[in-house]
Amino acid sequence: SQTIHQWPATLVQPVGSPLSLECTVEGTSNPNLYWYRQAAGRGLQLLFYSVGIGQISSEVPQNLSASRPQDRQFILSSKKLLLSDSGFYLCAWSFATLEGETQYFGPGTRLLVL
Amino acid sequence: GQNIDQPTEMTATEGAIVQINCTYQTSGFNGLFWYQQHAGEAPTFLSYNVLDGLEEKGRFSSFLSRSKGYSYLLLKELQMKDSASYLCAVRPGPYGQNFVFGPGTRLSVLP
Numbered sequence: 436s437q438t439i440h441q442w443p444a445t446l447v448q449p450v451g452s453p454l455s456l457e458c459t460v461e462g463t464s465n466p467n468l469y470w471y472r473q474a475a476g477r478g479l480q481l482l483f484y485s486v487g488i489g490q491i492s493s494e495v496p497q498n499l500s501a502s503r504p505q506d507r508q509f510i511l512s513s514k515k516l517l518l519s520d521s522g523f524y525l526c527a528w529s530f531a532t533l534e535g536e537t538q539y540f541g542p543g544t545r546l547l548v549l
Numbered sequence: 550g551q552n553i554d555q556p557t558e559m560t561a562t563e564g565a566i567v568q569i570n571c572t573y574q575t576s577g578f579n580g581l582f583w584y585q586q587h588a589g590e591a592p593t594f595l596s597y598n599v600l601d602g603l604e605e606k607g608r609f610s611s612f613l614s615r616s617k618g619y620s621y622l623l624l625k626e627l628q629m630k631d632s633a634s635y636l637c638a639v640r641p642g643p644y645g646q647n648f649v650f651g652p653g654t655r656l657s658v659l660p
Contacts, residue, residue, distance in 0.1 A: 469648075478652040479592075479636070494647065525591055529648075535580050535599055536640065538648055540591040 437462035441526050441541040448548055454499075454513040456544050458526030461507065466528040468509040469538065470501055473523040485509060521548045551575045553651035555637050560657045561627055569622045569635050569654045577642035583611050583622045584636040586653065592636055595622070624656075632658045 438461045448454060460466050470482040481494045483501035491501050498517060502510045509526055526541040553573045561567040573581070580599045584592035598604055598613035598620060610623040624631055637651040 471650075479650040481647055481650075484647055492647075535597055537582065537594055537597055538638075539594060540584075543591045545589075 439541040445545045456511040458509040469527040471525040551649040555651045555654045571620045571637035575641040579640045582638040586634045
């Protein structure tokens with residue numbers, strides 16, 4: 436079966452510091468991968484998605500970037516965090532089958548920028 | 550543009566039935582999804598509809614009408630643990646990989 440891991444679970448960072456969040460998927464090959472952000476009490480905002488190694492599509496212009504160095508690894512980064520970057524960051528994966536394509540979420544990283 | 554609407558909050562009583570509605574306007578349609586999200590946790594997949602009609606899964610059922618751009622999630626025999634946010638999401642088309650999420654409906658189940 437497939438599992439998705441994210442770390443760290445929680446993170447407190449000062450404004451202006453760098454960020455690196457990692458997501459890995461097990462049990463599947465060539466998944467589509469996604470990064471979402473959810474502000475407190477709000478909906479999910481798609482940040483990036485990737486259909487393969489080195490292929491990244493950005494949905495929202497911001498000071499964040501994403502990379503996919505390996506098939507099942509997705510990294511979210513920032514060189515300088517802003518207060519507005521605080522939120523719940525969720526990694527997700529999906530894979531197309533004859534029955535359709537469903538997204539499954541990792542446990543998330545709660546980021547607080549002070 | 551892409552737009553999904555859901556009620557912000559709903560309240561229901563333990564043991565009752567509740568229906569959470571979702572309407573969508575998207576550039577295309579390749580499936581509608583419902584997720585459950587407990588406070589502080591990640592969303593978990595509940596159901597998937599791509600054809601019109603009702604899909605039943607235990608206490609949860611989901612309905613889709615593509616011509617009306619409408620779906621609902623029906624929760625029967627409500628339990629306290631069903632208190633959560635329920636997210637409606639649409640995949641606009643087969644050639645885009647992004648999913649569009651609604652704002653979520655926060656359901657409170659009261660004793």
